[in-house]
Amino acid sequence: MDLLRDILDKQVVDREQVKIGKVDGLVAELRPGKPPRIVAIELGAITLARRLGARPGRWTAQLAARLGGKRHGEPHRIAWNKVQDIGVDIQFDIDVRETSIFAWQDWLRDHVIGRIPGA
Amino acid sequence: MKKLLEISLGVVTSVGGFLEVGSMATAAQAGAAFGFQLIWAVVLGTICIIFLVEMAGRFAAVSHHTIADGIRERFGFTAFLWPLVAILLVNFLVMSAEIGGVAIALELATGIGFQWWALPVAFLAWLLLWKGTFGFIEKGVSILGLVTLCFVVGAVMLKPDWRAVATGAVPTLPAHDAATYWFMAVSILGASISPYLFMFYSSGAIEDQWDESYLGANRAIAGLGMTFGGTISVSVLIVAALVLATNGIDQVDDYHQLPLMLIPIFGFWGFVLFVASLAIACFGAALEVGLQQAYLVAQGFGWTWGENQKPRDNPGFSSVYTLSTFLAAVPIALGLDPLRLTIFSMALTAASLPLSVVPFLFLLNDKRYVGEHRNGVISNAAVIFIIALGFVLAVVTIPLQIFGGT
Numbered sequence: 001m002d003l004l005r006d007i008l009d010k011q012v013v014d015r016e017q018v019k020i021g022k023v024d025g026l027v028a029e030l031r032p033g034k035p036p037r038i039v040a041i042e043l044g045a046i047t048l049a050r051r052l053g054a055r056p057g058r059w060t061a062q063l064a065a066r067l068g069g070k071r072h073g074e075p076h077r078i079a080w081n082k083v084q085d086i087g088v089d090i091q092f093d094i095d096v097r098e099t100s101i102f103a104w105q106d107w108l109r110d111h112v113i114g115r116i117p118g119a
Numbered sequence: 120m121k122k123l124l125e126i127s128l129g130v131v132t133s134v135g136g137f138l139e140v141g142s143m144a145t146a147a148q149a150g151a152a153f154g155f156q157l158i159w160a161v162v163l164g165t166i167c168i169i170f171l172v173e174m175a176g177r178f179a180a181v182s183h184h185t186i187a188d189g190i191r192e193r194f195g196f197t198a199f200l201w202p203l204v205a206i207l208l209v210n211f212l213v214m215s216a217e218i219g220g221v222a223i224a225l226e227l228a229t230g231i232g233f234q235w236w237a238l239p240v241a242f243l244a245w246l247l248l249w250k251g252t253f254g255f256i257e258k259g260v261s262i263l264g265l266v267t268l269c270f271v272v273g274a275v276m277l278k279p280d281w282r283a284v285a286t287g288a289v290p291t292l293p294a295h296d297a298a299t300y301w302f303m304a305v306s307i308l309g310a311s312i313s314p315y316l317f318m319f320y321s322s323g324a325i326e327d328q329w330d331e332s333y334l335g336a337n338r339a340i341a342g343l344g345m346t347f348g349g350t351i352s353v354s355v356l357i358v359a360a361l362v363l364a365t366n367g368i369d370q371v372d373d374y375h376q377l378p379l380m381l382i383p384i385f386g387f388w389g390f391v392l393f394v395a396s397l398a399i400a401c402f403g404a405a406l407e408v409g410l411q412q413a414y415l416v417a418q419g420f421g422w423t424w425g426e427n428q429k430p431r432d433n434p435g436f437s438s439v440y441t442l443s444t445f446l447a448a449v450p451i452a453l454g455l456d457p458l459r460l461t462i463f464s465m466a467l468t469a470a471s472l473p474l475s476v477v478p479f480l481f482l483l484n485d486k487r488y489v490g491e492h493r494n495g496v497i498s499n500a501a502v503i504f505i506i507a508l509g510f511v512l513a514v515v516t517i518p519l520q521i522f523g524g525t
Contacts, residue, residue, distance in 0.1 A: 009195050011188065011421050022191060022421035043421075051196055088182060088192075088487060105422070108434035118250055119431040 001086075003038065011089040012043065012078070020096045024048050027077065041090075042075040043101060050075075068103060076101045122336055129340035130347060132261040133172070136319065137348025139404030140220035141213065141310035141465045143397065144458060146352045147380065148371045149303045150359030152296070155279075155287030158353055160304040162288050164311025165349030167508070170501040171476065173341035174483050174494070175317040179324035180333045182488040186321045187418040189482040202474040203419055206314050207412065209471050212464035213315060214408040214447035218244070219457025220401030223374045224394045234454045241448035244405050248440050253326040253426040256410070260403035267351050267400055269392040273384045274354035277361045284357060302523030305516055306462055309469030311349070312505070315411045318475070322414040326426060334492065358384075374458050409447070413440035463520070470516040472509030480506065 001007070003026060010023050025042035046064055050057030065073030076099065078092050085091040096102055113119050142161075149157040175186050184192070191199040222236035247256060293300035320341075329337070362380050363371065371377065377397075381389030410426060417424035417436045430437035451457060480502045483494040494502070 004195075009192050009199075011184070011192065019421055019423045022196075024196065048196055052200075088184065105434045108438055109431050113434040113437055114431050116249070116430070119429060119437075 006086070007038075007041070007090065012041070013089050013091050014094050014096045015084065015091065016095065017091075018096050020099075020101055021076075023090060025050070025075065038080045040077040040079050042077055044076045046073075047075040071100065072103070126336050126339045126343075128258065128261075129336065130344040131265065132257050132323075133320070133340055133344025134261065134264060134267075134347045134351065136261070136316055136404070136407055137168070137311075137345060138264065138267050138351050138400045139213075139310075139313075140217050140397070140401045140457075140461050141306075141313070141468075142348075142352045143220075143355055143400065144371075144374075144377075144461045145303065145306045145310045145465055146355040147359040147363070147377055148462070149307060150356035150361075151363040151371050152303065152369050153293065153300060154360045154364065155283050155357065156291060156293065157300070157303060157307060158284065158287035158356060159290040160307040161311065161349055161352045161356060163290075164308045165345055165352070167308075167312050167501070167505050168316060169341050169345045170498060171312065171317040171479065171505065172320050172345060173338055174479055174498060174502070175321035176324050176329070176337035176341060177334060177492055178482055178489060179321040180329040180337055181331055181490060181492045183325065183330075184488060185325055185414065185418050186318050186478070186482065187415050189485075189488060190478045191419045191421075193482060193485065193488075194478065199419060202478070203415065205471045205474045206318070206415060209464065209468050210315055210408050210412050210415075211443065211447055212460065212467060213313070214405055214412070214443065215450045215455075216457060216461040216464050217401045217405035217408060218448050219451045219455075219460055221398050221405065222451055223457050224398035224401070227375070227378055227390075227394050228398075233457065234452050237448040237451035238445075240402070240405070241444050244402065244409060245441060245444045247406060248409055248426070248444065249430055249437070251426070253323070256406055256426065257323065260399070260406060263399045264403055266392065267396045269381065269385070269396060270351055270354040270358055273381055273389075274357040276384050277358065279357050279361060284353075296523075298519060298523030300523070301515070302466070302519040305469050305512055305519055306465040308508070308512060309465035309467070309472075309516075311352070312472060313468055314471065314475040315408050318415065319407050319411045322411070322418070331492070355380075372458065405444075405447075409440045409444045412443040413437070466516050466520055469509075469512040471513070473506060473513055476502065476505050476509050 008023050008026060011019060012021050012023055014020055021043040023041045024044060025047035026038055027040040027042060028036040029039045030036050046057060046061045049060035061073050078094060082092045082094055084093045146161060179185055190202055218237055218240050221240045222233035225236040226233040358380050362383055366379060368376050378390050378393045381393045385392060413436050414424060416439045422435045423433055424436040483489060
């Protein structure tokens with residue numbers, strides 16, 4: 001499998017087929033004497049900003065930490081051993097509601113969108 | 120029978136999507152200034168958009184992914200940023216122009232200045248996006264949009280010299296004002312080959328849950344729908360050529376000149392029909408562009424999206440269309456001339472084409488997405504032609520804007 005071609009930037013869905021993001025980054029473990037191994041994927045703005053350069057990455061991480069508290073200063077990770085299916089979409093055996101990936105969407109719902117009549 | 124109904128609805132819908140402020144304004148300008156001579160640009164633009172829409176629909180029906188999904192997934196985030204930013208910007212200008220078109224129609228109808236209408240129009244558009252479902256917006260707007268057929272009736276009633284019309288479908292060199300001629304050709308192509316149109320179409324195919332059984336319907340809708348849209352554009356051009364030019368208007372630089380177009384044919388009702396056509400076509404396009412902004416961002420970043428769910432279920436998605444709708448009203452509310460904005464945004468659309476069309480060549484030939492329904496020789500030849508055309512447009516637009524722009 002070609003990691004950059006078949007995994008990076010693909011659509012990520014959870015076990016309920018909810019679209020939770022794209023594979024924004026890959027986390028590999030370097031092992032002495034053996035080829036590196038993928039241990040997790042990363043999602044979110046911090047990972048994306050890091051792909052543009054070290055400085056945008058740092059700024060985004062600081063901004064995220066300031067807005068969302070310390071736990072948002074790091075990118076979201078999903079362990080690779082949770083992967084269920086690799087096709088055009090990549091499915092993980094997780095439930096997005098049990099993660100903090102959609103915390104910003106929840107915030108938007110509770111503080112902005114949900115307050116507008118008819119939402 | 121059900122499929123036939125679906126196809127006819129789809130055709131009506133795509134007519135609604137095709138005809139908007141850009142195609143009306145550019146066709147009217149071209150007709151007034153150059154008679155039938157620029158009909159070829161409408162024909163060429165229509166042929167190009169037929170191919171792109173068919174491919175966008177086929178891609179979505181087979182892969183269950185939209186074109187925006189495909190660009191992000193196939194080319195990666197850093198490459199995706201370019202079309203993302205370009206299309207968001209172009210869409211912003213186009214949506215602003217559409218809101219301006221509705222506002223001008225309301226000014227013509229009421230006498231109250233257009234800038235006062237920008238925010239109410241944006242609010243109404245937002246309300247429909249907020250409360251409506253995809254089918255409601257798609258079908259409601261397009262059925263009302265049939266009023267634009269009055270241009271076709273008008274063109275036929277004027278009894279144009281059909282041989283001269285057919286001659287206009289063949290490109291020729293202008294006898295006067297060459298820079299203006301080519302600038303108008305570029306604007307017409309930009310108005311016909313709109314990225315929002317084919318990107319919206321691929322999202323619509325997902326909203327309507329298309330699968331491979333829709334490939335035939337898709338081909339019919341793309342072909343017939345865009346052809347009808349192009350026919351209405353040509354009719355606008357014919358009416359403008361015969362009415363405006365004979366009334367001494369050879370340069371349309373103000374929307375207030377346009378209602379005159381239908382008055383010699385239909386009398387007072389011509390004025391009503393023009394105002395209704397302008398308002399409905401532009402309002403429909405504003406809704407579609409607003410939705411397309413949200414589709415593009417949500418699909419590019421992999422969020423959940425869908426116009427059929429409640430806003431609270433997709434806070435990110437609904438925030439994007441809310442923001443884009445009200446932001447797009449700002450230039451018009453500040454009094455920016457809608458016609459100038461329209462022509463400018465159509466030219467910019469043309470200049471941005473390579474960014475949105477090049478991906479088609481790769482996506483529609485990628486077996487993992489479209490399997491056996493890959494592009495054939497003709498479709499690939501068409502994409503390569505459109506890409507080449509896009510690069511030419513991208514290079515010539517800015518100089519032409521300076522020398523030939525109104």
